[in-house]
Amino acid sequence: MLIIKCPWCGDRDETEFSYGGEADIKRPVAPEALSDEEWGDYLFMRKNTKGVFKEQWNHSAGCRRWFIVERDTVNYDIKATYKF
Amino acid sequence: MQKNRLKSGGHIQRDDILNFTFNGKKLQAYKGDTLASALLANDIKIVGRSFKYHRPRGIFSCGPEEPNAILQVGSGSRTEAGLKATQVELYDGLIASSEKGWPSLHFDVAIINDWLSKMFGAGFYYKTFMYPAKFWKLYEYFLRKMAGFGYAPDENDPDYYSHHNEHCDLLIVGAGPAGIMSALVASQSGANVIIVDEKEKFGGKLLYSDEKIDNTVAIEWVERAQAELEKAPNVKCLKRSTAFGYYDYNFLTVCERYTDHSPETTVNSPRQKLWRIRTQSVVLAQGAFERPLVFSNNDRPGVMLASAVSEYIKRFAVLPGRNIAIFTNNDSAYQTAIDLKNAGVDSIIIIDSRPENSSAATIKTNELNIEVKFCSVVTNVQGSNKVEGIEIAKLNSETGLHDNELIYRDCDLLAISGGWSPAVHLHSQSGGRNAWSEKLHCFIPKNTHQKNTSVGSSNGFWGLKDCLEDAKKRTSEMLTDLGYELSEKISFDVEENNYVSMSPLWRVNDGKDPESHPKQFIDYQNDTSVSDIFQAVREGYKNIEHVKRYTALGFGTDQGKLGNINGMAILAEVLNKPIADIGTTTFRPAYTPVSFGVCAGQEIGEFFDPIRKTAIHDFHENQTSPFELVGQWLRPWYFPTQNETIENAVKRECLAVRNSLGIMDASTLGKIDIQGKDALNFLERIYTHDVSKMAIGQCAYGIMLGEDGMIKDDGVMTRMAENHFYLTTTTGGAASVMSWLEQWHQTEWPDLDVYLTSLTEQLSTIVLAGPNSRKVLKKLMVTGIDKESMKFMTFVKSKIDDIDVDIFRVSFSGELAFEINVDSNYALHLWNILIEAGKEYEITPYGTETMHVLRAEKGFIIVGQDTDGSINPEDAGLGWMLSRKKDFIGKRSLLREDSIRNDRKQLVGLLSLDGKTVIPEGAQIIRKGAHKKPIPMYGHVSSSYYSPVLGHPIAMAMIESGRDRHGEEFLAVASCGTEIEVKVVNPVFYDPSGERQNVE
């Protein structure tokens, strides 16, 4: 079970957080200009990174802020956490 | 009469006699015994039947690796299955029984499996019981009966369990010599230390050793050390505590057992406690497991691990045989011979697979005149219900094969030792790797992944002095690394046996096909034998993980404790590969079985999930309304008068709303306040309709979509001021919508000036619905609600009885209705005022059931009932709510190929043709007369009720191209098989023109 450092609250147990998937999925500025395939990529396609992965976490049972976690998916080492 | 109890010795209390029952037989033993030592003391040879072949089995070990003595212990509500007799502390009145064996342990009808064992090889179950599929139920019935697992109690657990979170600097697992040394070092450093051990006493192997530390018998050193540790303010000693799981970031779980050794005396104590420990670092001093040797019939009752024989003699004063053979490939078993000699046994023979040597062990046994046969192996065991004798052959140390000239020798106990394997379980669970040691012939920990270190025999140091040195060194390094200064030097003086030499013998082999010999077991608990490994390889399985699954090697509670290394070595032999290339299987928690009770702790029954009650709850309870659990909320379902059925109550409530006046507690609706200068901009992106068109004071029905275009939630939004909105969500969606909005705001549009505040609990909502609702408010002198001044879908701030209220003229029933928001502190008071004022109109409280019927009569959907995450606004008939002028979440998805198919399921109304039958919700819609399978499915019924105002049943359904099918007839087929003829109609059943809003 991870210990995650909330950028606002500090080190906390994983049970206080909820997971929000891959970070840096930018919502397209003009969705209607995209092809079905491009929109599908934004909507469904996520990386399955082996190694350091940037992901979103929410301190849902704490300050309720979203923030970024860089986590190694092989050994679960958290390299860094920071604010949006 | 404890036939096998020695006259003296052992750590038992001979003046405290305990009575217990095994398989109905009344027996006696002493306080300090385990169930296993008590059974052995009473000369109980057979304790169970094996898993697959139902062979008779006896006690094999003295610890958590026990594969055979897995018993049902306790009675009534406290009975527990799958306990290892070696780990159960005996108490007075204990009742135990074998789990397998029918009709009796000594005559098991399924022994036929053993006689037919050639048919029951590896993968037998996979191959035989697959076809035909419809026979599976029959197979399963017999298989379960024959496998004969234990049973669960059929009453509730009378005990309770607790959880405890703890933090420390160093957690030491195991209080054998290495663990104790580690704790002594850590104790002096001032670090915050926890040391856990599964036994009731510290000491591990020192509990039955005659080695000396600091000139006293080791056990005395242990007792002194334990006393010192228990006194130390920075050390917590947990006994009867098993560290069973090692997770990420040095999080370990430990189960401490408080009352298992005397369950009936439980007073104000949990039965077990789950320690959830976060620690800076871990010392793993779990020790090592002795390995069996592999030869024919090596599972007969009376074959035991050599170290277990020593432990039974010295800890429990139990001598399980008189005429004893010891079969070994290493020195450690010589200690067993010495212990037997000291216990007064004269008939002892050692069969040693190694050539003659002059180690300390052989010199000692020579002095004691113990017979040793070198270069010899035991090839077979005689006797089936108990060991009666053994066959011995000479081993050719060049070829590793034995010759076929057999010597027969009588014996009643065969002690075996195949060397030792470090208990790498927790190290492996923590993500650490293991490496095969060519010198020690075992896997030892290598490459830790978390901050931990294995010490002592867990780390491959077998001799006592080496163990202590290793523990001291590594613990000191760990503490220094943590920043602790080690001032005092701990020195110790050891007088050890150092019986550690070993030479591998993975199986007794004469070069012939193992099928030609009686079974040679590798894993007793799973009945895996040498021929199974051969067969698995023959059938193409080469990876250890596959062979494990095909042969069940190391499955169950064994988890690789006993047979794994022999199994891997034999696989290596068959594949002609080095053992190092075979690798280990995965070690998973739990190290030993853990009760469900301690996992659940106190989060059971009423503490399983929080209960939420509205501010008006007391009224509902006084009306003895049955409650419906919606999320965590208790909502009144309906309000029966005396003895009224739900049908009659709902009918009465519905007609009251339609004809006069109803009142409902809608406080559980999600309520979100949104302010900020970008509030409008933000909501434009979230909702599908044109929010900017809304005037101040106006309400609008709104839906929000997921980015996939499917309906996520709905509710009413109100523009309270220029930059101030108020939204309601569904009861179930309140929390998720709030966090979803926050996610968009924080992660995608942090630049927007928007503040979201949940008001769900701060405000309560009371709905007044029915043609007389305005009259009641007027009677209470409420201003601003006249027909002329307050239009449908508007909001006004007002007062009732001098209490501030927000009144919304919205309607979920189709009647004239007002939703009144009030500070929750005044909600019950306001409710009572409205009830009193409404009496002349026979005001009728109604619950969720009536609310559902009223909305269905109007064709309003419930998100999550009529939608299921695959329904978009067009499907639900809400296409008119989609703005063409702006983008919103999910809009682009509505243009995807799949979204614009014209055969999507669409919301329709359904009427049963007979006008009487209420169609069961969930019923499938098929064509009348469709018989050819597979029968095409057109849709399903999502909501269905009897409509009191219409006098017939109504239903809502999602049907393929449904809006083009009004008037068509179908069959609705319920799960019970009932078929109802139905007709597709418009889903608005009542007052389609919406006239009823407009009463005075």
Ligand SMILES: [Zn+2]
């Ligand atoms: Zn936080």
